Amino acid sequence: MEQSVYTMRASSNHQEPWGLKWRSSTYFIVATMAVALLTDMYLYGFLVPILPFVLEHRLGLDVSLTQRISTALLSQTALIMVVASPLIGYHADHSGAKRGWLLFGLAGALLGSLIVALATSLFTLFTGRLIQSVASTGLWVVGFATLADNVPADQLGKMYGFVTVAIGVGTSGGPLVAGVLFDTGGYWVAWSSVLFIIVFDVVLRCLMLERSRDTETVREREQDPETEVLLPRSHDAQQVSSPVSEKTGMQFYLCMCKNGRFVGGVVSYFCYAVLTASFDTTLPLHVRDAFHWGSLPAGLLFAAFQGPAVFFSVPVGWLKDRVGTRYPTTIGFALLVPLMWLIGVPGDERFPWACQDNVGWIVYSAAVTAIGIVICLLNGVGMMEATQAVDEIQADNPGIFGPNGGYSRAISVASISWTLGMFVGPIVSGYGTEQIGYYGMNCVLGSYGPLPDFFKFDANDSQRGCADFVLSPPSGI
Incomplete structure (x- = not known):
């Protein structure tokens, strides 16, 4: 090494x-x-x-x-x-x-x-x-x-x-x-x-x-008997007697997919990308049709959507370091549900109050700005969960991902989920707007909000599942 x-x-x-x-x-x-x-x-x-x-x-x-x-x-x-x-x-x-x-x-x-x-x-x-x-x-x-x-x-x-x-x-x-x-x-x-x-x-x-933030500590822990626990957990004792083999190829990805934190982060990152990409496709056309706005007001709306990240990303990151990523991510998706509904209201004839004079564009602008603030809670969720999942698995099974760890492979999956979301987002939002209208499309996207929570499994269960896989890898891999 x-x-x-x-x-x-x-x-x-x-x-x-x-x-x-x-x-x-x-x-x-x-x-x-x-x-x-x-x-x-x-x-x-x-x-x-x-x-x-x-x-x-x-x-x-x-x-x-x-x-x-x-x-x-x-x-x-x-x-x-x-x-x-x-x-x-x-x-x-x-x-x-x-x-x-x-x-x-x-x-x-x-x-x-x-x-x-x-x-x-x-x-x-x-x-x-x-x-x-x-x-x-x-x-x-x-x-x-x-x-x-x-x-x-x-x-x-x-x-x-x-x-x-x-x-x-x-x-x-x-x-x-x-x-x-x-x-x-x-x-x-x-x-x-x-x-x-x-x-x-x-x-x-x-x-x-x-x-490296963990190579030295892992090596010292393995070499120093003073740092070993007096009564190891049952599966720790089992690992001592059964050396862990390095997981490469498809074995690595199967092991990672047994970790609920990793799966939840990847799914959350995909949904986040879909929601973000939908704005690029639909916002300029909607404000043109609903409020007769040109490129300058549309550009200012994009600034209101992206600008909050400059001010809130670091404080939100500090919060995640203190409480973890699960609760900020859950709150973020929960708040997006009503906000995604709200941005579909202005300009829709079923809501006359939102079409009166200046009410519509004020509501729309406020909702877009609020979404820009809320999505700061989702920033980096895929990368952070992938990183922490690798840490969890390697802590329970030292050497499972080889001498250099598995960060790059885990993060590559999170990166793919984001890319696929950015690819699917414009297709879903553009086709949805044509078929069911802007309001209906945003209701559909808003319904994605609770989806990532179904994949947030208990961390201990996911670790045990990966440990079981490590001790008994499936045949044919």
Whole structure:
């Protein structure tokens, strides 16, 4: 197993790396990952406002094809993430150090961006976006695994809150900066901002040094008999007599799916993504039809929807560190049920009071803002539950996921659930609005709220189930 930075500190045969203390500190690692994810979201959103120019002027495509090609190009990332996430997670867990993967992903992002910027054919454009998508997938899987492996367990929620703020800045900042620079300076001036942010990201990733929050403590606990309990639990005694074999391939995922915390987090993350993606599809059209609003008021509504995360993500993360993720997540989904109903009311003829003068848009704006606040309770639920589920299983069965743990593989599943939700959300909301109307569609989405609670099994039961699987793995795997 690769030596941690603390082992290097203690070794007399190796010189301590420059700036070891601050380069391996929790806050510097979190800041590095936050900038990395901000960069990724910036690259994703950057292309949106200048894509019509790229397709129609640089590639010379017919205007009638712009919407179709844009949809296919932006959807490519979701498909790549679903396919590549498990593969990247598997190899990242078995390679030990994550820093090399992060630098490799950054090189892919730079190469893909250069190809997209220089593209003069549709094939080249999709090739560049493909490379960007693979790099993005690796960053999300390995980046969150790096956080899980380097951040103390009791600070994970707060640190994920900082990362959520950075993701929000990247998501909103990409289209904004691209649009402003493109209008004022032209195509290549706009792309210069991409080069700047990638160079800054390179510097931080090269400076970062990894440290494990649990490798040393596990090793010390195994070697120090003073830390062993006097009367081990029955299944602990059984594990002592029966060595735990490493779970690889499908065995890993079957074991994780026996943990209720993991399943609940994945389902919650999927539902959260579906609800979030529905706004992108339906909000601009609804406010146009119901209130005769243009792009500016719709943009302000999106700011009201996404803005609260900047202010509430860190405090909510701190709360989750204190009370866990289950109760904030349950409360969040419960509050979304009436709020999703409420945003469907304005503009619906069955509710005349909500169609009078200014009442409708005030109610709608307030409801959208309230939803933006409430969903802060759901931020990072999939990643946190995946991380904590791995911790629980490995604590009961040391070595079950190999010497480097199983964070990358578990987080890859959570990442896939989010991606599938973002893919399904626009389809469900768009088709639902056409068939049963905006009000009916939001009632259907609101009914998803209680669904994740059915998967929140008792933690002890889920741990016992995985332990049983460990001792008696199913045949044929």
